[in-house]
Amino acid sequence: MPVSYVVALDVGGTSMKGGLVTFSGEVTVFPGRPTGRERGPEAAVATIRSYVSELADAGSRSFGGAPAGVGLAVPGIVSATVALYSANIGWRDVPVSAFVPAGLPAVLGHDVRTGGLAESVFGAGRDVSDFLFLPLGTGIAGAVVVGGEPYGGANGWGGEIGHTPVWPDGEKCACGQRGCLETYASAGALTRRYAARTGDAATAKEIVERAPDDARAAEVLGDAVEALAISLASYTLLLDPSMIVIGGGLGEAGPVLLDPVAERLAARLAFREPPPLRQSALGVRAGMLGAAILGWRAAGQPTWSPDLVL
Template sequence: MAAPLHEPRPAGPGRRLPDNQQGMRRRNLARVMHTVSAEGPLSRAAVASRIGLTRAAVSTLVDELIRSGLLDELGPERPGRVGRPGSALAVSSGGPVGIGAEIGVDHLAVCAVDLRGVIRARAVRHGTHRGRAPQPVLTELSGLIAQVVAEVEGEGLRPAGLAVAVPGLVARDGRTVVRAPNLGWHDVDLGSLLPSDLPVTADNEANFGSLAELWLGDDTPRDFLHVSAEIGIGGAVVVDGQLLRGARGFAGELGHVPVRPEGPVCACGGRGCLEQYAGEEAVLREAGLPPGRDRVEQLAERAAHGDPDVLRALSDAGTALGIALTGAVNLLDPQAVVLGGALAALAPWLLTSLEEELARRLAGPACTVTVSRLGSEGPLLGAAHSVVRAVLDDPAAVAGQN
């Protein structure tokens, strides 16, 4: 779960609350927000019963959240309930929004998501960024961010923060891109180069994709390995509902696991990495197709029509994925492997060879392999929703701004 994007603020013009009382209030505000977000619309009484507080205490918390524009009262609950109907509460559709951005090798994208999970604005720009200096790319991204922010502010919404998904390693400071091989970037401080009035965080695109799967997927387990593909292969590990980040924040780099140690040189400097056999460009090359826009759609269309070169390339990619995943599954024992990004669209022609390879190599029982319904939208949605989750985690920080 994303960390709150704002530091705790003083209690206001009156006396400062003791830390324990202040902390308890913040936690209870978050409990109310998460409960209404997950189960609403709910009455105050229903919220109180779910979180174990008195109705009076919950009513005080709810009134504060309504004044802050975080909750809406929808009117009396639906008829048919016993007793006097309460007023139904829902998270606000007109308050804070999370701004998510994605830097891809061949595209930029920005979206705004409100507290109900509805996309309120979106902007996309296509064009290759391989080998481009960071500043021009980030200047273009800033223009898209400004476009989306202007659109939501025109609707009376207020951005709560900005989260950026990048195809590379991001330091634990949440702003420095240590290395993005497919972009050619090293030690890029997004926080200083990306002009924004919003709090900015950054993370690996696969991490955001896995969080989107956890928060928005259909019955996603709390322990899974998420694998996605665009130009490269991304991986992320979720354990008990939390990202496994590793000592430096770089865990999950499945794309650079060698599947054939004497294979071709990879952009990371290694040889025979998974990306060289299952990344989009590798599959296109093996299928005899040129790179370009709509390449995944092109592969899927040709595979559906039985193109033997495409079918062979996708089957070989599935085998390579199975080899790389075997080590990860044997080591981590996840409940499932979830395929996202381009892999989701190409799954019908990848899964057979992938699952055969896993079944042949795994030391333990077979691991379930599922396909994400989010597809290539996962990283962008995960970034935007991470800001929304930060608001739910610490609504007092937002309340303190009003």
């Protein structure tokens, strides 16, 4: 008897992660691969479609039939049916059907918001309906979760917390603005700012580890902590979230990062309690697991929410 499953894909700017997820919540993760964006947007679309086909073939062999649906988390501006624009990959107005073999129902989602959806349905935010999902990676963007669903604003450009100004006359950001959160608190910022002080190309993880014994690592990490506290104070006052879920590669640093951010956030708020800070439950797999939720929506199962077997 065939097992019901979906194909789930998290497409980043440079690489993508794929998986198969059964209705009962069993997850099979496949090796990632490059998107091939350097060969142009059409090649990237073809690469994604062929990866989806391979995963569907693998699923047919394992589970005895075609997938029930496909979910794809992609960067840029996106509706459920069209990848409207990505500065990173260069595509415009690509219909979801272009990403999948003919006949498979499929749904698209925004990469960071799809990660937020996964944290909302079966991650750190599963018991609340209003929170911020903030993955700290090479860059920073967030998913504003409202009533259990990530909110992209009027036209899908929302969630760009990484480019909100924390010190409005601060350091120049690659985006052209000054003092953006991302300029101080992304993994990329830690690496760049530490290298500028020391000439040492340490990773963000190494910088966090060195901070107790290395004044320049401590300085760079301290700026990141303060920038996060300022930004999260604004978010809290504006949107009163039940919690803040920190994810991404840098988020995996855990309490050594989250504890001082929580302390500085409380210090920045005078007349209200801060929301609790939680580490992402799903880590760097949040986007792929959110894509599985989209795949089940494509398959006509909008309330799918099993206990995952990772």
